[in-house]
Amino acid sequence: MLASKLMAARALVLLGCGWIARRHAAAARRLGIPLLAASRDLARARAFAREFGAADAFGAYEDAVRDPRAAGAIVCTPHDRHLRDALTALEAGLHVLVEKPIAPRLAEVDRMVGVADAAGRILMVAENFRFMPAFRHVHRLIASGRLGELRELHLVARGYRRPGGWRLDVGASGGGVLIDAGIHHVHNLRWWGGEPRRVFALAPPRTVALGGEDAVDLLAELPGGVVGFLSNSLGARGLPRVQWSTVTGTAGTSLADNRGRWVLLRGERGTRLSLFFRDTRGHLALLRAFDEAMRTGRAPEADGAAGRRDLAVVLAAYRSLAERRPVDVEC
Amino acid sequence: MLASKLMAARALVLLGCGWIARRHAAAARRLGIPLLAASRDLARARAFAREFGAADAFGAYEDAVRDPRAAGAIVCTPHDRHLRDALTALEAGLHVLVEKPIAPRLAEVDRMVGVADAAGRILMVAENFRFMPAFRHVHRLIASGRLGELRELHLVARGYRRPGGWRLDVGASGGGVLIDAGIHHVHNLRWWGGEPRRVFALAPPRTVALGGEDAVDLLAELPGGVVGFLSNSLGARGLPRVQWSTVTGTAGTSLADNRGRWVLLRGERGTRLSLFFRDTRGHLALLRAFDEAMRTGRAPEADGAAGRRDLAVVLAAYRSLAERRPVDVEC
Missing domain, CATH: 3.40.50.720 (NAD(P)-binding Rossmann-like Domain)
Structure with missing residues (x-):
């Protein structure tokens, strides 16, 4: 009993x-x-x-x-x-x-x-990005110094989709692609590169019905002058399905499949491909x-405070879009 | 005689x-x-x-x-x-x-x-970018409407090099990677996407000896709300040599090999690969x-006025780096 x-x-x-x-x-x-x-x-x-x-x-x-x-x-x-x-x-x-x-x-x-x-x-x-084996591998590469001092993170995930339901209502969703799918990559940006201090975002005119922006391109000032670039879109026709997130340091670059199946490390000490088969989406x-x-x-690991910081970056980007200027991320 | x-x-x-x-x-x-x-x-x-x-x-x-x-x-x-x-x-x-x-x-x-x-x-x-057959092909795809209405241009060219000579002297070069190699991509940005109105740029701390920045990431507001992203670096270790410039419109995307050997068009009407063998660098x-x-x-085609406009975008980016704000491009 x-x-x-x-x-x-x-x-x-x-x-x-x-x-x-x-x-x-x-x-x-x-x-x-x-x-x-x-x-x-x-x-x-x-x-x-x-x-x-x-x-x-x-x-x-x-x-x-x-x-x-x-x-x-x-x-x-x-x-x-x-x-x-x-x-x-x-x-x-x-x-x-x-x-x-x-x-x-x-x-x-x-x-x-x-x-x-x-x-x-x-x-x-x-x-779930926090728990994807491929992305944890990237974090280990960074933390272990295998990439050297960080310089740039390019997180690009673009495709074409027509969402429905409450996502068409900004009152329900709070925004567009960035607060929905894009926030996953915002998490990686923070996790891998440190807390963004300031962001500047641009969005092309919306072409897919959605509560908010259907695409966003964002530059982020990260600690130590590291530069983050994040691009998300569900209004991008013709992009190949295989896309990756690139983290570049003084000693090398990691390229991580956005769907978590592989990470390619290229650097001073040669090239190494790591493949992931289990629980790839975490x-x-x-x-x-x-x-x-x-x-x-x-x-x-992904507690309420982490969720809050992810959101703060998204909201700073939205304010940047509205005010057409770089915006400090609220702590 | x-x-x-x-x-x-x-x-x-x-x-x-x-x-x-x-x-x-x-x-x-x-x-x-x-x-x-x-x-x-x-x-x-x-x-x-x-x-x-x-x-x-x-x-x-x-x-x-x-x-x-x-x-x-x-x-x-x-x-x-x-x-x-x-x-x-x-x-x-x-x-x-x-x-x-x-x-x-x-x-x-x-x-x-x-x-x-x-x-x-x-x-x-x-x-020479203006005369590269692959890049002229991209321009034709845009002009003919094959990509639909333009939305985003992502022009990324990053690698690792250690330049010497007068390039180490900002007095001789006028800047770093953007005014030297990057200005080629600035030309494509203008040629393909129209005249940038405003740019915002970030650069990571310099790690390669050079007169100016060894890497730059730049967002550009283009006519009609089209978004341009340009990233150039000669301080990026481990990047694959094959890189491409991506132009996305409402009807499809073109991916053009930065070295001018191929253009891949993917869109509503399927996929088409164009190969270029002669005078690939123009x-x-x-x-x-x-x-x-x-x-x-x-x-x-590439007259003095064109050279001036390319330079104006570069100088606006440099001012953006110095003043940490978006800068209007001088006409």
């Missing part, structure tokens, strides 16, 4: 059953973590629960988070719902993993972090880290 | 016998254009003349430009000498082809253009254009 209760209290509640919830559900299943599926549409939650073998399905988030089997919640709702859904889970005593962006406004993140801290609960942002490692944080109470 | 005099008056005087003079000499030889070699070091001029079959060698530019066989001069001297060497040739009645940058200061270009105009002589900048076409301009009196 005790064992089964402990087992039961490991369950994760999925708040929202959209595309990204499917990724988390698949990862939870592989890790043997029990799931509870919640959607404001009960039929949708039930179908999702059947597909992913979730223990139960709920038509109201408030009910799901109070289920005694639940230990944590994963917030997979539109950006403008992250705060209230995270608070719903925190107030029910759950730990919370929130999809990126952690919220569309800094004040919302502060509220979320404050409530989690006061409740002694884990707050983590679902930044969803398993992300969920494992959340699970471990819940069990140990230790802050995970 | 008349025929031989006409033939003789086609000769080009090379002012300076350095690396780039060799490219022009090789092209002149292939085109059957007679050469006169001039260096302030007569022995160097003689060795050069022997190697490239030049008709004569001179130890003083003033003597070379007054040779009755000369019709034009190619100024291949350090940047800070371009004005005075161009004037020496113009004052002797010659047409002038000046290496890039046409000069390191706008006032110098204005003087050069004014003297050439007053003398009724051709003034051309040796911007030196023959450049010299042919200069020769034709001399014969017809018609302004060449």
